[in-house]
Amino acid sequence: MFGRGLIIAAAILIADQASKWWILDVYRLPLRGSVEILPFFSLTMVWNRGISFGLFAADGDFDRWLLVGFTLAVAGAVLWWLKRAESWLVALALGGVLGGALGNIIDRVRFGAVVDFVHLHAGGYSFYIFNVADAAISVGVALLFLDAMLSRKEAGEA
Numbered sequence: 001m002f003g004r005g006l007i008i009a010a011a012i013l014i015a016d017q018a019s020k021w022w023i024l025d026v027y028r029l030p031l032r033g034s035v036e037i038l039p040f041f042s043l044t045m046v047w048n049r050g051i052s053f054g055l056f057a058a059d060g061d062f063d064r065w066l067l068v069g070f071t072l073a074v075a076g077a078v079l080w081w082l083k084r085a086e087s088w089l090v091a092l093a094l095g096g097v098l099g100g101a102l103g104n105i106i107d108r109v110r111f112g113a114v115v116d117f118v119h120l121h122a123g124g125y126s127f128y129i130f131n132v133a134d135a136a137i138s139v140g141v142a143l144l145f146l147d148a149m150l151s152r153k154e155a156g157e158a
Contacts, residue, residue: 005082005091005098012099016132017106020115029117044119046129047111061112068108075101089147096140103133 023029023043034044049064075098082094107114116134120127130138 001085001088001091002083004088005085005095008092008095009099009102012096012133012136013102013106016100016103016136019132020103020107020117023117024115034119040120040122042119042121043117044129046116047113048116048129049113064108064112068105071101071105071108075105087147089143089150093140093143093147096136096143100133100135100137100140103131103136
């Protein structure tokens with residue numbers, strides 16, 4: 001399962017960094033700010049200096065490198081967990097979390113902030129602006145919860 005998880009992580013990392021390259025260097029979203037693509041979907045440029053949903057913003061270099069170190073520690077823990085994964089679902093989930101974490105680490109090292117640009121909105125409600133890495137992390141965590149629920153059900157627990 002370890003190899004499968006690493007392949008998923010690599011695919012997520014490549015997709016994340018390729019999408020950010022396109023957004024920054026080809027489409028040049030920072031110059032455009034926000035572009036409506038569909039009535040519920042826009043490309044909106046945000047430099048996220050914090051962690052999830054912009055919480056705990058890293059305003060200085062010390063804070064930035066602290067977040068890099070913290071995220072590296074999380075990625076290391078996920079890698080350790082992936083080595084022990086016994087199911088395809090867990091390997092898929094952890095691969096997504098690992099690939100997403102690494103993608104956001106690269107941004108923070110390169111730019112001092114994470115490149116966010118996917119903006120979903122509907123009916124006056126605006127969701128958080130995120131990127132491919134964030135989506136992979138969120139889906140990975142959801143899959144881990146699903147695995148935990150399925151494992152409990154198989155074990156006969158309620």
